[in-house]
Amino acid sequence: MPICQITTNVQLSDDKALSFKVSETIAELLSRPLGHVMTMITYNSSLTFGGTGKPAVFVYLGSAGSVGGKKNKSIVAGITELLASELDIDPNRINIRIEEIDISQLGLGGKTFV
Numbered sequence: 001m002p003i004c005q006i007t008t009n010v011q012l013s014d015d016k017a018l019s020f021k022v023s024e025t026i027a028e029l030l031s032r033p034l035g036h037v038m039t040m041i042t043y044n045s046s047l048t049f050g051g052t053g054k055p056a057v058f059v060y061l062g063s064a065g066s067v068g069g070k071k072n073k074s075i076v077a078g079i080t081e082l083l084a085s086e087l088d089i090d091p092n093r094i095n096i097r098i099e100e101i102d103i104s105q106l107g108l109g110g111k112t113f114v
Contacts, residue, residue, distance in 0.1 A: 001106055001113075002026050002063040004039045009047040010055045010087045018086055022079075029078045030066035055089040059096040064103040064113070072098050 004026050012018060019039045027034040049056035059079055061067070067075060076096050084091040104114040 001108065002030055002032055002037045002061065002066070003101075004037070005060040006039070006041045006057060006083075007044050007047060007059075008041070008055075008057040008087065009043070009045055009053060010057070010089060011043060012041065012087075015041045015043070021082065021086065025078055025082050026061070029075050030063060032063075032066060049093060049095060054093060055087065056093040057083050057087065057089065057095070059083070059094065060099070061096065062099045062101045064101045064106055067098050068100050 004022055006022065019041050022041070023034060023037045023039045026032070026037050026039065030037075047053075047056055047058065049058075061075070061079070075098060079096055080091050080094050083089070083094050104112060106113050
């Protein structure tokens with residue numbers, strides 16, 4: 001169950017459309033069903049990176065499985081490519097944190113997965 005949280009200081013004209021594109025990309029990169037992917041995008045005008053307020057993005061991607069080690073290279077590349085293109089920002093201003101989540105730490109529908 002991948003969870004992707006994106007925070008950016010770039011004002012979006014259609015955050016829902018971008019959220020759908022991100023969800024599709026995450027599902028593809030992690031080989032997970034689209035129905036298991038949760039994505040949220042937050043606009044935060046106070047986001048800074050490298051001491052400036054220039055356009056930037058922070059991405060948190062947590063998943064129980066399908067991340068870690070060499071897999072992260074293609075995941076980071078895919079997310080960066082999508083966001084740099086969609087938001088028209090320098091790829092070096094996109095910071096990504098990937099975390100492997102223990103399945104026992106996730107719940108859905110009032111129940112944990114373990």
